[in-house]
Amino acid sequence: MSDVSNPWNRNAWLWTGVFLAVLIWSAIKPHDYPTWLLEVMPAVIGALVLLLTRSRFPLTPLTYALILVHCVILIVGGHYTYAEVPLFDWIQEALDQSRNNYDKLGHFVQGFVPAMVAREVVVVKGVFNSASWRNFFIVCFCLAVSAFYELIEWWVALMSDEAAESFLGTQGYIWDTQSDMAFALTGALLALVFLGRLQDRQLKVL
DSSP: OOTTTOHHHHHHHHHHHHHHHHHHHHHSSOSOHHHHHHHHHHHHHHHHHHHHHTTTSOOOHHHHHHHHHHHHHHHHHHHHOTTOOHHHHHHHHHTTOSSOOHHHHHHHHHHHHHHHHHHHHHHHHTOOSOHHHHHHHHHHHHHHHHHHHHHHHHHHHHHOHHHHHHHHOOTTOTTHHHHHHHHHHHHHHHHHHHHHHHHHHHHHHO
């Protein structure tokens, strides 16, 4: 596939530069390295998958951009931990919130971005003839991803009390797991409603 027709090739240097810059910054004196590794690992794995699939399955510029935003959110959370991101400390004080809600942004994006990735894959592969069934599958997929991530957090908590405190970031909120999944569900639904047509237009260009 030519460089002109492949969005990854057109924007690879910018995408890679932003990703590596944030990753290197994040690795310099993070809150603690075990938490940093746990948080940034999905972003690194995702970047490697994009690198390996860039030629045979290029994605739209929209989807590449969303994945980069998701990676940055994960990496920033890895540096500070999700409960101690300074900007959201400020928001907590300014809005008189009871907790730092950066983790809720993370879980919202955890539904928003995978929804667009899953949508692009099933549209390109022609998996569904019905848009309704396609959207139902995508929402179920995003909820499954969210639930599996909560299981990972539980497994980490069982293995290490120290890592669990930073990685879980519940901040004493007893409904944290349920609200995390609700934010992911909301993100998935909003992504499908507001970005589906834009993604379709970019797919036609591909």
